[in-house]
Amino acid sequence: MFVHYLTLGLRSLRRNPALTVLMVMSIGLGVAASMTTWSVFRAVSGNPIRDKAAQLYTPQIDNWGPQQNEKGEPPSALSYTDAMALMRAHQATQQTLLYPVQLSVLPGGNRSLPIAVNGYAVYGDFFPMFEVPFQYGSGWSAADDDDRAAIAVLSEEFNQKLFGGANSVGREITLDGHDYRIVGVARHWDPKPRFFAMFGSSGFEDPADFYVPFNRALDLQIDTAGSNSCRGELTSTGWDDWLHGNCVWIMPWVELDSAAEVARYRQFLEGYAADQQRAGRFAWAPNVRLRNVMQWLDFQHVVPPESRISLLVSLGFFVICLVNTIGLLLAKFMRRAAEIGVRRALGASRREIYKQYLMEAATVGVAGGVLGLLLTAVGISGTGLLFKPEIARLAHLDLSLVGLTLVVAILATVAAAFYPAWRAAQVQPAWQLKSN
């Protein structure tokens, strides 16, 4: 029966080609617009570190005060003074500070022109905390941090460029004229959005080329390549004043494994801010935050507004396409009232009429889905028009999107057919036969 209805459906589609084309286009366009914008939204709103998103927290401390801060919120990064105080207190199982650095390297020895490479200055806990996978070697220990060691971890891609992908652990690399011993090579690792380094970044830039110890970077007075935000009276004239001033630029992360630990850490932050107030450094009541990964991404508005708006617009568009399809299906089915009357008179039950017409709608849905798939592919290649290249790159047509496109197209068309098919099933056989 299923196959029979299917062939009936296909035959009927050929009967009113104009109406059929209209419906298929309507569904195809609606579903393609929704899927294209969804593919971008899915990419930017995803969870970058599923296993640990609930254990990783970033503390914020208001060192600017109610006059200077952003609508009561503490700044999105820490000052050097506060960051170092958190590290010294060591109230979390694992903790790191980090900031982005840009250094130069001579890829082909002294005879080549230098190129710039990007990385992060981090603590040794960074690698286990964020589950960085290693190809060769490993990260470094807390002792290396304390020794302010001149060591580095390279990314797989950077290691490929510099050493042709060979195991480079133990070799030296010269960054901005300073030597570092390579202790590890990380496998390709690029969580998107890059939740841990969102201060002054969209979170979608190219992955890091290297990691060096935070303390070593400070010793070499390496500037942050990211944002540096200063408020209040600015008096610094050199590195030391700047470091101890109220400029924020360091991103802190801590790992807290249970609700009790989170509560304790929050208490510790409050206590720290209260101490600063007592010491006269802050002239305001403690104003601290402790957000986990997803709360942080939300707070940082990592999803670009264009992504939300375009998704909403295309969903609205899809709804209109469906309303349109309902009308067209109604016209198409009711045109065949006489035929339905005959079938009913010959003994077909309402249920069977209903099934037949839903089946016919499903064939429209399949055709619409296929068209939608083609248009989605076109749409995804055009996302660069609306989004920055690093975000547009994230949208791609994978198997799950293909499946989703087809399923949504078919389900939506069948749902749109409920009412027209019901109307078709309500046709009175006697009335139709009489008027014929």
Added chain:
Amino acid sequence: MTVHPIIAALRKHKAGVVLIALQIALTLAIVCNAIFIIGQRIERVNQPTGMHEENDLFLITQQWVGAPSADDPAGLEKLDSMEQSDLAALRNLPDVASVASIRSLPLLRSGSVGGLGLKPLQQKSTINLNFYYGDEQALPTLGLQLIAGRAFTAADIQNKSFRDQSEPPLAIITKSIADKLFPQGDAVGKVIYFDSSSTPTTIVGVVARLQSPVDTVGSSLTWNSALFPVRQVANFSRTVVRAKPGRLEAAMRAVRPALYAVNPMRVIDEEHGVRSFADIRADAYRADLGMAILMSVVSLILLAITAAGIVGLTSFWVGQRQRQIGVRRALGARKIDILHYFQFENLLIAGIGAVVGILLAVGLNLWLITRFEMDRMPVIYVLIGVLAVLALGQAAVFVPARRASNVPPVTATRAA
């Protein structure tokens, strides 16, 4: 023509009427908000930065390799002389008109923002503004329009470490700041204080306009800028170059060889090291332009689909009512009466849809305001939208209505 028979006939097609009206309402709601967004984005993209002939400008960003720290006087001196030789080399290029050391450019999405007050040590700033640091060539190279006071001279320029946050003694401000702080128009010569400082800064000039490097959306920050006579020295430098008219590409091509000839120990990024201002501008407004294009495409397709839906359903009604039309024609109705009947029927349905659509459009706009900080939509957009959907309905209904009017009276005598 009386309305009564039309309404009576429509009662028989409740579902079709509701569907067309609903489709028109939703289309109206989306299309007028879309047109509003398009208008806003286009306006934003077209606003002038305040720079003259900005398509002749390009920006060089480069980083020194193995350079000394700018924090000690000797390092500062060395870095400054390195930058000076770069500037001299660039000025010697045949296609270059002028060159200036600068820290940022409008729309660059990288720059400093700070506060400004009228009193020393003022805790809460009166105005937030953009800080531009440049040498005496910056104002003429950018082609800013000086409307009061004077430009900087070479004697005004200080060399300072990037980290040195001491307040410069002189500043040129934009008209938007001057109007706000000194409404009498006597800003030149007045004293202001930056970033809650106790050190006064004297205003020496006012420029008509200078857009923010970081803010493009049109907040209060967009037009509030100050230019300081400071050549900021760091391990990287930015240089803005004005090419001779029509020689932009040649000038840009000549930059890398010229700078590497001066000193090869530097990084000039392949992609972003030498960027035309047109490129910076396109990048800054990509999302706005993309949004305008997306909204236009969506609106056009929506209107087309709605029109197609109206054609489809009306054709179906015409087919269903063949006999009734024949009867009317046989009873003396003219072709034009039949045509008008369907046109009026459509106007009625579209009218109902439009009324619902107005409510939806305003509702959608209010929701967008709370959710996406959008502005309130002026009534004119709704009116244009209403006219558009009514016209669309009439255009769409014309073909099936004319087919109806061509139904011959003899149809009345035939069996259906």
